[in-house]
Amino acid sequence: MSLDGLKIVKCGSQLWIEIDRVEKANAMTVAMMEGITSAIVQAGADETTHAVVLSAKGEKHFCAGVDVREQSPDGDAARQRERRSHALAALQDSVMVAPVPVIVALNGLAVGAGAMLALMADGCVAVEGSALSLPEIDIGIPTFSGANVLNVIGGRALAADLIQTGRRLPAVDALNRGLISAVVLRGELELSAKKAGEALGSKNRQAFVDNKSWINRGLRAALEEAREEHARHRARTQGVGKH
Template sequence: MSLDGLQIGKRDSQLWIEIDRAGKANAMTVAMMEGIASAIIQASADDKTQAVVLTAKGEKLFCAGVDVREQSPDGDAARQRERRSHALAALQDSVITTPVPIVVALNGLAVGAGAMLALMADGCVAVEGAALSLPEIDIGIATFSGANILTVLGGRALAADLIQTGRRLPAQDALNRGLISAVVERGELEHSATKIAEALGSKNRAAFADNKHWINRGLCSALEEARQEHARHRAKVQGVGK
């Protein structure tokens, strides 16, 4: 199945979702985020789908995050910010709450929301030279979600380092910190992702889902808190713009 900016298809017992928007640095539109979330949710309802693998086309960028330049279909910029926020929240929730394992195959640099997806997945394998980046501070905006995700998963020191400097975290460093599962040569990426997805997908589905729920409960709480702060921030910006 092909959606605008996405390629989605089954490979044996796995659902593979590929971001395919190289001309826009694989940045995700609202429709793309909704499409990925919908595909993940549908996979979780299919007993024949044991795992979902999320990757991207190309050799430089996995995903540049959310496409903040996407224009609103009705010309309402404030409403478009709300759409982006809700679509991203639904996508994040699908990754951390769906019963089936979600594996990210990181083919290159993951920025912003792209990095968050890699961090929140049940497994992540990256090519040598890939990196994670939350550089919002470099364009003068805060990342409440990114800060909370990194604090929960990597600890305060790492969160303060990456969030406040905007620097990239090389894949090997992410592996050493336990944030991703493996670093491989580019030619081994799909094979490695398949094997991780097979290993996780072979587990008892109900037990895996229960464990995932408890493992991610702190992350879910942190994300909810961050989303509330994002909403207050959007309301303030909207009020200033009137």
């Protein structure tokens, strides 16, 4: 199945979702996020699907995050920001609660929401030279979600480092910190991601999802807190100058 910017294929017992928007650094539109979410939810409801692999086209970018330049179909910029926010939240939730493992095949740079997906997946296999980045500070905006994800997964020191500097974290460093599963040669990425999905997908499904729900409880609470702060921040900044 193909949607704009996505290719979704069932390969045996695995569902492969490929982000295919290379000309936009694989940045996700609202429709793309909704499409990925729907595919993950459907995979979780299908007893013949044992794992989901999220990959991307090209060799430079896994995902440049959410496409903040996407225009609203009705011309309402504020409503479009809300659409993006809700679509991203639903996508993140689908990854965290899916009863099957979600594996990220990191082919290049993962930025913003793309980096968060790699971090919150059940496993992430990365190619040499790939990296994670949460550089929102360099364009003058805060990332409460990114800060909370890193705080829970990597600790306060790493969160303060990456969030406040905007620097890239090379995949090798992420591996050494236990943030991703493996770093492989580019030619080995697809097979390595497939094997990671097979390994986790072979576990008892109910036990896997019960463990996953318990493991992710702190991350889900932290993201909910961050979303509430993002909403308050949007309300404050949208009101500036409107007197």
